[in-house]
Amino acid sequence: MSKLIVCSEADLPSVNMRASLLRMHEWEDLGSFDGSSYMSSGDCLMMSIPDMHIRHDGLDREAERFGIKVDSVIVMSRHSAKSGRPALTAHPIGNYHEAEHGGRPETLVRACPSEMTDAVRRIHEYNRDPGVQTCFEVTHHGPYLDKPTFYIEIGSDESHWGDMHSAELLAHVISDLEPHDEYPILVGIGGGHYAPRFTEAVLSSKVNFGHMIPNYQLEGRDDDDIARMVRDACDASGTDSVYVHRKSMKGPEAHRISDIVRSAGFDTVASKDFEPISGN
Known part of the structure; x- marks a missing residue:
């Protein structure tokens, strides 16, 4: 390399x-x-x-x-x-x-x-x-x-x-740098520009994040545009798995985004599925 x-x-x-x-x-x-x-x-x-x-x-x-x-x-x-x-x-x-x-x-x-x-x-x-x-x-x-x-x-x-x-x-x-290529790759959706939830997740769990889509990119966008962003983010990250930061959104919006992700052919994962890093 x-x-x-x-x-x-x-x-x-x-x-x-x-x-x-x-x-x-x-x-x-x-x-x-x-x-x-x-x-x-x-x-x-x-x-x-x-x-x-x-x-x-x-x-x-x-x-x-x-x-x-x-x-x-x-x-x-x-x-x-x-x-x-x-x-x-x-x-x-x-x-x-x-x-x-x-x-x-x-x-x-x-x-x-x-x-x-x-x-x-x-x-x-x-x-x-x-x-x-x-x-x-x-x-x-x-x-x-x-x-x-x-x-x-x-x-x-x-x-x-x-x-x-x-x-x-x-x-x-x-x-x-000694990257853990064996950890699952996720696209993150939700939260703000500084992605505190995604940062917190990688400090405690065996996951790697690729592209991240904040809430401000979702505002006012229709389902087709959001689906395009999700496809682009997953393709450019080399993954089919998406983590939706549901607590950063109102309930109906979190459901809507999760449904769009799944309708676009990608999997949604929850933090309870993450394997903790030893010692955390």
Whole structure:
């Protein structure tokens, strides 16, 4: 497996995570191509681009034209939130509807459920500061890529983006990933942008999450559009199993969403079916 780690020179946390990774391992300079530079260390490859990643479609194809085999992609990034709360996050990418922040409309990028979920578990394990939030974010923004991809981020505003401790922590997370591919993969539906229920589930149970559809993406949508989102999310996550966060919805809406999921040909699972992680 070859893992492509992407650094954006226009993104301070991305640059700081790269600096931490460069200190932690021996890297070989592979040269430059089409404005980007490349380095390798074991099965990890690092691509540094001059522009912001969210609008740089086809990063994986560029790397492969350079001669690098890409199996999965991790993009190092900053995270912005009006709350300003410090946070360390990971999330899949793509757009359920409009493409206001890069990527393609109504198009999801293939998820990395086991790698992304392991990243969240390790962030939670390594983060000793209770004031720093550890969580998934739901699927949002670009770029468009062909290979399975997830983002790992430092937030939530400029006062936190330059924090070197956070950059080093996430660099260790990236280096230490040992995904549990044997755990069942779920698509999550419901809740808010920071997916607290899905985060809680992976910290206590042997499940991996791929794409996640929050309540705000469901509001005002008809059954056909919701069914399309579910199909896209399951296809891009490699699963037929969906976990509906029923407590985040009113009863009739939870029934409606569950019925749409099943009518679209997918299974709904309940948290009582999850196998606990040893010690929890």
